[in-house]
Amino acid sequence: MALTGLAVALIPLYLVGAAIYVYFAASQEQSHRAQLQNLAVNRSNAVQLFLAERTAMLEALAHTAPLDNLAQPGELRNVLTILNKKHQSFLDLGIIDAGGDHLAYEGPYRLEDRNYGGEAWFEETMVRGVHISDVFLGFRRVPHFVIAVRRDDRPQPWILRATIDSEVFTRLVRSGQAGLTGDAYIVNRDGKYQTPPRFDGEILGQVPFSTTIAPPGVNVVSRETAHGGRVLTAFAWMTSKDWLLVIDRASRESTGPLQHALKIEFVALLAASFLVGGAVVFHTRQLVGRLAAEDRNRVAAEAQLAHSARLVSLGRMAAGVAHEINNPLAAIGELAGLMEDLIDEEFLDRAAHGPLFRDNVRKIQQHVDRTRGITHRMLGFARRMEPHQDTFNVNDVAVEALSFIEREASFRQVELVRELEADLPMIKSDRAQLQQVFLNLINNALDAVPEGGRITVASRALSDTLDVSVKDNGCGIEKEIHDRIFDPFFTTKAPGEGSGLGLSICHTIMKGLGGSLTFESAPGKGTVFMVRLPRTPV
Amino acid sequence: MAMRLLVVDDEEDFLRSIVMRIELRGIEVHGVTSGTAALEYLQEHQDAVDVVLLDIKMPGMDGIETLRRIKESHPSIEVIVVTGHASQEFARLGRELGAFDHLVKPIRLETILERIAAASRHNSSSDSR
Numbered sequence A: 001m002a003l004t005g006l007a008v009a010l011i012p013l014y015l016v017g018a019a020i021y022v023y024f025a026a027s028q029e030q031s032h033r034a035q036l037q038n039l040a041v042n043r044s045n046a047v048q049l050f051l052a053e054r055t056a057m058l059e060a061l062a063h064t065a066p067l068d069n070l071a072q073p074g075e076l077r078n079v080l081t082i083l084n085k086k087h088q089s090f091l092d093l094g095i096i097d098a099g100g101d102h103l104a105y106e107g108p109y110r111l112e113d114r115n116y117g118g119e120a121w122f123e124e125t126m127v128r129g130v131h132i133s134d135v136f137l138g139f140r141r142v143p144h145f146v147i148a149v150r151r152d153d154r155p156q157p158w159i160l161r162a163t164i165d166s167e168v169f170t171r172l173v174r175s176g177q178a179g180l181t182g183d184a185y186i187v188n189r190d191g192k193y194q195t196p197p198r199f200d201g202e203i204l205g206q207v208p209f210s211t212t213i214a215p216p217g218v219n220v221v222s223r224e225t226a227h228g229g230r231v232l233t234a235f236a237w238m239t240s241k242d243w244l245l246v247i248d249r250a251s252r253e254s255t256g257p258l259q260h261a262l263k264i265e266f267v268a269l270l271a272a273s274f275l276v277g278g279a280v281v282f283h284t285r286q287l288v289g290r291l292a293a294e295d296r297n298r299v300a301a302e303a304q305l306a307h308s309a310r311l312v313s314l315g316r317m318a319a320g321v322a323h324e325i326n327n328p329l330a331a332i333g334e335l336a337g338l339m340e341d342l343i344d345e346e347f348l349d350r351a352a353h354g355p356l357f358r359d360n361v362r363k364i365q366q367h368v369d370r371t372r373g374i375t376h377r378m379l380g381f382a383r384r385m386e387p388h389q390d391t392f393n394v395n396d397v398a399v400e401a402l403s404f405i406e407r408e409a410s411f412r413q414v415e416l417v418r419e420l421e422a423d424l425p426m427i428k429s430d431r432a433q434l435q436q437v438f439l440n441l442i443n444n445a446l447d448a449v450p451e452g453g454r455i456t457v458a459s460r461a462l463s464d465t466l467d468v469s470v471k472d473n474g475c476g477i478e479k480e481i482h483d484r485i486f487d488p489f490f491t492t493k494a495p496g497e498g499s500g501l502g503l504s505i506c507h508t509i510m511k512g513l514g515g516s517l518t519f520e521s522a523p524g525k526g527t528v529f530m531v532r533l534p535r536t537p538v
Numbered sequence B: 001m002a003m004r005l006l007v008v009d010d011e012e013d014f015l016r017s018i019v020m021r022i023e024l025r026g027i028e029v030h031g032v033t034s035g036t037a038a039l040e041y042l043q044e045h046q047d048a049v050d051v052v053l054l055d056i057k058m059p060g061m062d063g064i065e066t067l068r069r070i071k072e073s074h075p076s077i078e079v080i081v082v083t084g085h086a087s088q089e090f091a092r093l094g095r096e097l098g099a100f101d102h103l104v105k106p107i108r109l110e111t112i113l114e115r116i117a118a119a120s121r122h123n124s125s126s127d128s129r
Helices: A001-066 A067-071 A075-086 A120-130 A166-174 A256-342 A345-350 A353-385 A393-409 A429-450 A478-485 A501-514 B012-024 B036-042 B062-074 B088-096 B110-129
Strands: A090-097 A102-106 A128-130 A144-149 A158-164 A184-187 A218-224 A230-237 A243-250 A390-392 A414-422 A427-429 A456-459 A463-471 A518-524 A528-535 B003-006 B029-032 B051-055 B078-082 B101-104
Touching: A001 A075, A001 A144, A001 A158, A001 A166, A001 A218, A001 A256, A067 A075, A067 A102, A075 A090, A075 A102, A102 A427, A120 A144, A120 A158, A128 A256, A144 A390, A144 A427, A158 A166, A158 A353, A166 A184, A166 A414, A230 A518, A230 B051, A230 B078, A243 A256, A256 B012, A345 A353, A353 A456, A390 A393, A390 A429, A393 A414, A393 A429, A393 A463, A393 B062, A427 A429, A427 B110, A429 A456, A429 A463, A429 A501, A429 A528, A456 B078, A501 A528, A501 B110, B003 B012, B012 B029, B012 B110, B029 B036, B036 B062, B051 B110, B062 B078, B088 B101, B101 B110
Parallel strands: A414 A456, B003 B029, B003 B051, B051 B078, B078 B101
Antiparallel strands: A090 A102, A090 A158, A128 A144, A144 A158, A184 A243, A218 A230, A230 A243, A390 A427, A456 A463, A463 A528, A518 A528
């Protein structure tokens, strides 16, 4: 029952929790995708602006300064210094003729004697006029890229070439990375790193995915990494150069707030589960307790019914026995009476055993009277089984109940004390049921007292009630069981000696008669049961 | 007017003894052992009985039926029913059929004389009305 209650209470709670989580997760992912896309657009623009600015500088220089001036010793150094004053991004500058030889060179490397004829970037520049190369190793076998512009002088064109500082460029690209595991790098159309990735890869190495997964423009996709983790990746193809800006952000980092929210939700659900579970278990236990109590009461009622049925049967049997005895008893009584009537008193006085004869006849009548008392009590018991209202004196009922145990009390030397108030008013109630209550209480008292003990039955009239108490100086009742004394089937007697129904039935009877049954007890000193009856007008 | 009594009981020892004891006390009394005999006696001796002491449990016609018939044919006769047990049902039935009183055996002779005297007085006062 508790499990069903828990399921009914918790399943809707969990469903609501799950729905909130799914909605929040979707909302979070959408937000992160939008953030990442904005970042990719922004960084892509920054990179393209960087390249455009440097290309424009070189173009301006090539087209405004005469070759003779630029090629003079020391001139390129001045120019390089001026260019790097604001933008520390040029590593060297070189002027190369149409054959690929240096006309002038300024930079940290010894490249004056190098011929670039046949180099890809050189050919591209000669053809297109302006060229930004992919990253390549070059003569120095160091990855770098160059920007070159062509000036169409006469008689021959020449090229102004600059090597871009990879560190500066890489820093610019990495400004797009975020978080502990985020990354930002550039790859070319063939999937080669143009800037070094932060983890697992090096410049000019192959990226672990095909660039074809990146659609034109700027897009955000969720993809699996080489290590099996999931990342949210923004791809941004540049318009001025055939490069792809890649910005990765680990899913678990991008979902950090979501994870945090999930933890809060989990804790909240756990707390709610405990609360709901506790409440369900508490109420279920209460319900089960009530059902068990009702079940006990039902069993007790059935037992009481069966007990009553047994008493009715017993009553019928008593009535039958009494009837069978009463008829011959009446004949014996009348025959003895007749004998007494007929005997001549003078003859008896003269006869040898006359007085003995007279005594015996009288004794026969006395024994008939005694037996009549017994059979009438049996008939009274039978009559008690039939519920009805009688008008009677409570003292008479108490005395009658005491008479049933007089013999046993005498045998055990238990003193029976009657403290019955004289002139008690008559009441209207069920005499038989009241007698059953008195009998039960007096029998219990007899069981409780030791040999030589005392049982006191007292009665008194109050303004609205008549009180009868049955007091004994027996073993008393332990305080721990005071609350259970009127419970059905509760007994302190040995198994088989008490049904545990006596006091429960008495309590029920007294409630039914509009009265009450209470008790006070001191262990080792004794117990007093108090029967209180309403003073009904007769 | 002297009291005249009819005792109806199938227990012959009881019947014979009680009839003799009542006679010894100067009361005109007759005894019969069945309901049928009682009705015949009353039929033959019109107005010869004031009070009937009637046992309820008898073979043949029982006391209740006898009571019903007596009250039908002789409504002025008072009937005291006697049983060997104290069933409320018999007491109620007896009262409903017009019995004057209900006694439970064994009964002291003094009690019987007291009740038949009361019944006879009741009978006389009813007749005078």
